[in-house]
Amino acid sequence: MNSDSIKSMRAIHQFAESLGKAIDAKDAYTESHSLEVAEISRILALSLGLGTEPADIIHIAGHLHDIGKIGVPDHLLNKRGSLNEEERLLVRRHPQIGAAILSPVQEIAAAGICEMVLYHHERYDGQGYPLGLKGDDIPLGARIIAAADSLSAMTGSRSYRLPKGFDAALNEILRCSGTQFDPHVVNALSANADRVRNILFSLNRRKKHERKFSDRIENQQRRSSSEAQRRFRREFRVGIAQSDS
Numbered sequence: 001m002n003s004d005s006i007k008s009m010r011a012i013h014q015f016a017e018s019l020g021k022a023i024d025a026k027d028a029y030t031e032s033h034s035l036e037v038a039e040i041s042r043i044l045a046l047s048l049g050l051g052t053e054p055a056d057i058i059h060i061a062g063h064l065h066d067i068g069k070i071g072v073p074d075h076l077l078n079k080r081g082s083l084n085e086e087e088r089l090l091v092r093r094h095p096q097i098g099a100a101i102l103s104p105v106q107e108i109a110a111a112g113i114c115e116m117v118l119y120h121h122e123r124y125d126g127q128g129y130p131l132g133l134k135g136d137d138i139p140l141g142a143r144i145i146a147a148a149d150s151l152s153a154m155t156g157s158r159s160y161r162l163p164k165g166f167d168a169a170l171n172e173i174l175r176c177s178g179t180q181f182d183p184h185v186v187n188a189l190s191a192n193a194d195r196v197r198n199i200l201f202s203l204n205r206r207k208k209h210e211r212k213f214s215d216r217i218e219n220q221q222r223r224s225s226s227e228a229q230r231r232f233r234r235e236f237r238v239g240i241a242q243s244d245s
């Protein structure tokens with residue numbers, strides 16, 4: 001990579017992180033999910049022997065993996081009950097929508113990020129979507145993101161369930177090694193379990209801190225708006241009294 005392409009990859013990374021935050025902001029329960037997937041994916045890629053450049057590309061794809069949810073109605077993403085067949089098909093379109101959204105950005109397309117986004121819900125045994133690709137036919141980045149995505153989703157709350165503990169989530173992924181997930185990726189995850197657990201823990205702490213900060217701002221806004229309302233009512237009453245006299 002020359003210095004120009006390093007600079008543009010850096011800009012793409014920053015923009016990917018910002019788009020990931022935008023998609024996570026659609027649902028209060030998924031805040032920082034894309035960031036978690038990006039961070040876990042980079043650890044797994046490096047552990048599987050990839051160099052820093054391909055690991056960084058997979059990290060960027062992690063930030064962007066669910067960007068296609070922009071094209072899925074919010075009420076389906078936040079629905080508490082189970083989805084009917086038609087709704088499920090709509091939600092399952094998000095990988096194609098995401099790949100289509102990203103395809104005009106040449107560097108992203110050339111780095112293979114569109115394919116990683118398109119195939120992040122494929123399963124190692126061929127039972128995933130959108131194409132039902134199997135084994136090594138699924139790009140490695142997408143196989144890595146699939147495991148990182150599941151771990152982050154299981155350890156995070158959703159509108160319809162409480163979070164699983166880290167060990168329970170990891171055990172679930174180990175149980176699905178060779179069926180849902182690439183066994184090499186699962187081995188890398190279990191070899192890096194402590195690091196991944198620490199990353200999730202520190203992101204969670206940051207999340208709580210940010211939530212406290214935004215709650216404080218909201219409270220201040222609420223207080224100042226109720227003061228403004230009281231002032232308005234007072235002035236309104238004075239105005240009425242003056243016009244009566």
Ligand SMILES: [Fe+2]
Binds near residue numbers: 013017038059063
């Ligand atoms: Fe990042």
Ligand SMILES: [Fe+2]
Binds near residue numbers: 065066094120121
């Ligand atoms: Fe997804």
